[in-house]
Amino acid sequence: MSATRQAIVEARRLVVKVGSSALTTAGDGLDVSRLDALVDALCERIARDCQVVLVSSGAIGAGLAPLSLAKRPRDLPSQQAAASVGQLALAHAYAESFGRYSLTVGQVLLTSDDVVRRAHYRNAQRTFDRLLALGAVPVVNENDTVATEEIRFGDNDRLAALVAHLIGADALVLLSDVDALYDGDPRDGATRKIAEVNGPSDVDGITVGMSSSGLGTGGMVSKLAAARTAAGAGIPVLLASAADAGKALASADVGTAFAAADSRLSARRFWLGYAADPSGVLKLDDGAVTAVVRRRRSLLAAGITGVEGDFQAGDVVDLANPAGRVVARGVAGFDAAELPELIGRSSHELPAEQRREVVHADDLVPLR
Numbered sequence: 001m002s003a004t005r006q007a008i009v010e011a012r013r014l015v016v017k018v019g020s021s022a023l024t025t026a027g028d029g030l031d032v033s034r035l036d037a038l039v040d041a042l043c044e045r046i047a048r049d050c051q052v053v054l055v056s057s058g059a060i061g062a063g064l065a066p067l068s069l070a071k072r073p074r075d076l077p078s079q080q081a082a083a084s085v086g087q088l089a090l091a092h093a094y095a096e097s098f099g100r101y102s103l104t105v106g107q108v109l110l111t112s113d114d115v116v117r118r119a120h121y122r123n124a125q126r127t128f129d130r131l132l133a134l135g136a137v138p139v140v141n142e143n144d145t146v147a148t149e150e151i152r153f154g155d156n157d158r159l160a161a162l163v164a165h166l167i168g169a170d171a172l173v174l175l176s177d178v179d180a181l182y183d184g185d186p187r188d189g190a191t192r193k194i195a196e197v198n199g200p201s202d203v204d205g206i207t208v209g210m211s212s213s214g215l216g217t218g219g220m221v222s223k224l225a226a227a228r229t230a231a232g233a234g235i236p237v238l239l240a241s242a243a244d245a246g247k248a249l250a251s252a253d254v255g256t257a258f259a260a261a262d263s264r265l266s267a268r269r270f271w272l273g274y275a276a277d278p279s280g281v282l283k284l285d286d287g288a289v290t291a292v293v294r295r296r297r298s299l300l301a302a303g304i305t306g307v308e309g310d311f312q313a314g315d316v317v318d319l320a321n322p323a324g325r326v327v328a329r330g331v332a333g334f335d336a337a338e339l340p341e342l343i344g345r346s347s348h349e350l351p352a353e354q355r356r357e358v359v360h361a362d363d364l365v366p367l368r
């Protein structure tokens with residue numbers, strides 16, 4: 001067995017995320033027998049002295065039938081109405097199901113602010129720690145009923161990766177309706193299953209598509225992004241089918257395993273790289289990309305070719321390569337308004353008071 005799968009088997013703190021497509025069907029809503037089977041697998045793992053946080057989608061899917069909606073609505077107010085009805089059904093079903101094992105569940109509904117703003121992040125951290133210390137199983141979802149289009153996570157895969165880092169999880173398990181990552185969308189015919197992902201090059205060139213069930217939101221795109229986020233932060237990830245939850249949680253010998261990067265990012269650097277909401281973009285030339293990404297140097301004005309957004313010194317900004325791809329994220333040392341007359345100029349050409357880094361290396365995180 002690979003070291004990654006071994007680490008998942010031995011994890012003492014685990015985040016498990018289950019998608020809508022594994023719990024609900026368009027016509028019938030919540031499938032309690034599938035939910036019970038998932039809870040059976042989780043409780044077996046909990047009985048082996050492992051703390052589990054469950055991130056569960058399915059509120060919108062579970063709210064469709066009670067509201068006589070035939071399919072997942074597209075507009076936000078209807079989705080929110082469905083989530084409001086469905087979340088109650090979902091929480092009730094989990095309370096009943098874990099109750100079979102005399103376990104208590106605690107509902108945690110998060111908005112992006114709760115993990116994007118640092119002060120809120122610490123607050124959420126304390127709530128999880130206390131729930132786990134008291135022996136309850138936290139069941140997490142996005143707080144869909146109050147999230148607006150702008151502040152929405154939209155997909156729970158990312159939320160699960162952020163929660164995994166937030167609680168210091170040893171591993172993340174993503175359960176869906178597909179049994180693994182494939183090198184192309186499995187609906188397109190001949191595709192190959194990928195069992196191990198040991199680094200970004202193992203997923204270069206594969207095609208990932210959207211949800212097939214019409215119930216899930218992010219499809220494989222968001223799962224892959226979440227797996228990379230967690231693995232990049234030092235947390236091993238297993239992607240498997242919810243139907244295989246028993247095996248995924250007991251022996252981790254199914255699905256796709258994503259190896260964790262060697263070192264765990266500090267809370268601050270993780271927050272900077274993956275949780276913080278960027279307020280603008282600095283466009284870099286090739287030399288600056290090499291300096292900040294490969295050599296971990298500070299970003300100087302000379303390597304910047306353009307500035308977007310209206311940010312202040314201290315705000316988080318994206319750093320993009322000449323093709324426009326975001327390669328790093330960092331804390332701006334200048335206001336956006338100050339930069340146009342500095343960029344492209346080397347330090348000795350600048351007045352003494354402006355002769356400093358635009359983004360200091362300590363405040364800069366390259367993204368995988």
Ligand SMILES: Nc1ncnc2c1ncn2[C@@H]1O[C@H](COP(=O)(O)OP(=O)(O)O)[C@@H](O)[C@H]1O
Nearest residue numbers: 019020021176182184185209211212216219220
């Ligand atoms: N390369 C790929 N490998 C595996 N599944 C893929 C791929 N590309 C697209 N998919 C689709 O992604 C779906 C899972 O995403 P989604 O329905 O959003 O799940 P969930 O509700 O569990 O979050 C699968 O059913 C599959 O059809």
Ligand SMILES: N[C@@H](CCC(=O)OP(=O)(O)O)C(=O)O
Nearest residue numbers: 020058059060155156216217
């Ligand atoms: N918060 C939404 C789920 C959003 C979501 O990410 O769904 P999925 O792609 O099925 O994990 C809900 O509970 O319906």
